[in-house]
Structures are given as C-alpha cells and as structure tokens.
Amino acid sequence: xxxxxxxxxxxxxxxxxxxxxxxxxxxxxxxxxxxxxxxxxxxxxxxxxxxxxxxxxxxxxxxxxxxxxxxxxxxxxxxxxxxxxxxxxxxxxxxxxxxxxxxxxxxxxxxxxxxxxxxxxxxxxxxxxxxxxxxxxxxxxxxxxxxxxxxxxxxxxxxxxxxxxxxxxxxxxxxxxxxxxxxxxxxxxxxxxxxxxxxxxxxxxxxxxxxxxxxxxxxxxxxxxxxxxxxxxxx
Numbered sequence: 473x474x475x476x477x478x479x480x481x482x483x484x485x486x487x488x489x490x491x492x493x494x495x496x497x498x499x500x501x502x503x504x505x506x507x508x509x510x511x512x513x514x515x516x517x518x519x520x521x522x523x524x525x526x527x528x529x530x531x532x533x534x535x536x537x538x539x540x541x542x543x544x545x546x547x548x549x550x551x552x553x554x555x556x557x558x559x560x561x562x563x564x565x566x567x568x569x570x571x572x573x574x575x576x577x578x579x580x581x582x583x584x585x586x587x588x589x590x591x592x593x594x595x596x597x598x599x600x601x602x603x604x605x606x607x608x609x610x611x612x613x614x615x616x617x618x619x620x621x622x623x624x625x626x627x628x629x630x631x632x633x634x635x636x637x638x639x640x641x642x643x644x645x646x647x648x649x650x651x652x653x654x655x656x657x658x659x660x661x662x663x664x665x666x667x668x669x670x671x672x673x674x675x676x677x678x679x680x681x682x683x684x685x686x687x688x689x690x691x692x693x694x695x696x697x698x699x700x701x702x703x704x705x706x707x
Contacts, residue, residue: 474550474576474599477639482553484638494531494557504676508668509621510537513590516619516665516703517543522587525611526570527577527604528594532558535570538590545570546586548577580607589618596622596645605650605704606657612706618659620650624667624699650702660707664700 482490492499497506513534517524520542526535529547531554539545547570549555558572575581577591578600589608598604608618622645631642651662 473578475639475641478550478597481638481640482551482557490557494561496533505669505672508672510534512668512701513619513621514541517588523585524588524590525582525586526590527608528591528597529558530554532561532570532572534592536561536564539568539570547572548575550576577607578603580611582611584613586611587613587616591620593622595620596627596643597641599641602653602657605653609657609659609706614706616706618704620702620704646698647700647702654704659704661705663703665703667699667701670699
C-alpha cells in the first residue's frame with residue numbers, strides 16, 4: 473500500500489508544481505536527459521503495435537509518447553489527481569491517446585494482457601517493490617518484457633526532504649536490486665544496459681574535460697550496481 477502522501481502529492485505541490493509535472497520533460501532542467509532515457513526505452517521495446525502498461529505514469533507524458541509511436545498503451549497511477557491531469561493533458565489533444573486508470577502498482581489485477589510493462593522513475597516509489605514486480609509479471613503475456621528505468625543508488629538520500637515534506641516513498645532502486653527481486657517473483661532472465669542519463673552527463677557536458685572518457689567507462693563498469701536499465705524477461 474502507498475503512503476498517504478502519494479495520494480495527495482499533486483494537490484500539495486500547488487499550481488506551479490502541477491504545471492511542471494504536466495509539461496515534463498520539457499519543463500524540467502534535465503529535459504535532454506529525460507529524452508535520452510525515453511529514446512533508450514523506445515530502442516528496447518518490440519515494434520508497435522505491442523500493448524504496453526506504463527506503471528506509475530504520473531501525468532502521462534511518457535504514455536502519450538508511446539501512444540504516438542503506435543503502441544497500445546494503458547497508463548496507471550495510484551494518484552487520482554495524476555490520472556485526471558493525464559486524461560486532460562493539454563499537449564495531446566489530437567491523435568491516439570492512452571487509456572488511463574487509477575491503480576496501485578503494488579496491487580495490479582491484470583493477467584497476461586501486455587507484451588511490455590514499463591516502470592519509468594516509478595518503482596522506487598513502491599513501498600513493496602516485490603509486489604509491484606509480481607504484478608508486472610502477472611500482467612505480461614508469456615515472452616513479455618518488463619523494462620525498469622530508475623534513478624539508482626543515492627536517490628533515497630537526495631530525496632529525504634521531499635519524503636518528509638510530502639509523506640511519499642523514495643528508495644534506492646539499482647538494477648542489481650531490481651534483478652534480484654525479479655527472480656523471486658518468477659522472471660526467467662534479466663539483463664542490464666547502461667543508463668543514458670549518466671552517459672549523457674559524461675559525454676555532453678563541458679565540466680569533466682579529459683576525464684570524460686574515464687567517466688563513460690565507469691558508467692559502463694558500474695551500471696548493474698549503480699544505475700542502469702533492467703530488462704526482465706518472462707519465460
């Protein structure tokens with residue numbers, strides 16, 4: 473079950489906060505890194521029109537991106553306010569739209585309905601990540617994949633003030649932890665690929681100079697332990 477603050481978060485962050493959430497990734501200072509991650513996700517998915525479940529979709533920007541690409545998308549979030557904002561998203565009035573519904577990622581009721589389940593910056597909000605990954609496993613058809621893109625190690629420490637202020641959950645959710653829990657709930661195989669946000673920071677900033685290539689190698693070396701994309705396969 474989510475903490476109480478997960479249900480009231482979008483009310484408590486005020487109008488400026490809601491507008492920022494609604495217009496992500498373009499409203500965020502790290503817009504470029506968000507788009508890198510979305511691009512990596514698209515590269516890892518089967519071709520459209522696969523059916524995709526976007527767990528913890530928030531205000532729905534990623535679900536809309538997926539839908540515009542041609543996927544059949546269902547977006548779920550535990551917050552009714554988030555789902556209301558997603559359904560009325562002003563950037564996406566034309567074209568195909570995802571279906572949005574209020575649902576707790578830790579208590580999903582789908583059974584063998586999707587080729588893909590995505591957790592994009594959402595699994596680390598789960599109180600019980602085993603329940604969330606178990607629900608994803610059940611939601612997938614045989615041979616389906618779950619793609620998990622999370623902030624990785626250090627996120628819990630960075631989020632302490634937000635967690636205390638809004639009564640929400642933030643955890644470290646590195647790929648090693650995701651893959652370990654995934655095996656416990658039944659996933660047959662897992663693999664990890666580099667996190668594009670860290671590669672992007674290393675490659676496309678002027679800050680690190682000649683150390684840039686060393687940082688890229690460090691990201692590749694530590695991706696499983698620190699921050700990468702976990703790809704979980706259902707047998």
